[in-house]
């Protein structure tokens with residue numbers, strides 16, 4: 001694979017819709033208003049062109065923005081903060097970045113802790129069980145699908161997994177990676193966004209030593225090269241423009257991928273995968289683009305870090321959203337996919353003595369002394385590629 005130059009920029013900020021009586025939120029509002037002009041410059045050209053279909057000569061172009069955020073891993077400190085008189089409400093935690101999340105045409109989140117709900121007793125590390133309300137909040141802030149093959153998928157056993165799936169179905173949240181039956185697993189999820197059709201698959205390296213119940217391999221998709229290649233082939237036979245993979249892989253707390261991650265990325269992209277959204281390390285790992293031997297471009301985001309979790313310090317409270325602009329050019333008899341831009345917007349999970357969990361743009365967090373790392377540092381970590 002030859003490395004291709006990565007075209008990346010960053011959206012700087014988003015307008016605030018809700019200001020809740022917490023000092024940082026107020027500061028956020030002031031900061032955000034002053035930065036609004038800058039945002040319009042960067043955001044609008046991209047978004048407005050994505051909705052259009054342009055015809056020039058005999059070729060037709062369509063565009064879609066496909067975005068992903070990292071792990072939603074709810075420790076007790078997070079869900080205790082979300083508790084209210086009606087149950088749990090996580091939506092305020094996303095409010096400072098609500099517009100950022102609403103911008104892409106399609107947004108994927110990795111739901112790492114299984115939302116089996118209070119019926120089974122909510123719990124934290126090491127055997128997580130999250131309130132179901134997190135899924136509703138994700139949906140309300142713009143998440144279009146959740147990936148669910150994670151090392152915590154079986155924390156509450158088959159019962160917990162089925163309880164979560166019940167809820168995904170009840171509120172019509174597409175899920176992929178952990179399934180209720182063989183039939184469910186075999187139903188490849190495809191999505192059509194602005195005339196661009198893609199398949200979404202999701203796999204994990206393992207389930208923390210909890211065995212997958214005998215005869216029920218469908219419960220969680222494990223990383224197995226041959227099985228994955230077969231599923232990618234099946235997805236490609238469904239007339240999709242792209243195959244997108246969510247991979248739970250790599251070593252925890254390492255800011256660069258392992259050789260094994262790079263090897264697997266090579267095998268999968270050479271076998272038809274177009275975009276890989278990675279997670280599990282709890283910290284950000286770089287974005288790398290590749291040219292495959294059949295002439296396609298492939299995009300690998302090695303790790304998106306934690307998007308919402310109770311983990312703190314050493315980069316574990318930094319996450320972000322990656323947005324890949326997908327452009328499809330159709331000519332008689334063939335079509336071609338390109339990625340005119342790949343954007344990364346870093347975020348920071350703020351709390352005050354385990355209260356008032358909020359996800360802020362990193363630039364705001366740095367300016368207000370919530371964290372020492374700047375947006376520039378994190379963006380360059382993501383976009384400068386892998387070390388030689």
Ligand SMILES: [Zn+2]
Pocket residue numbers: 112150151152248279280281
């Ligand atoms: Zn994990």
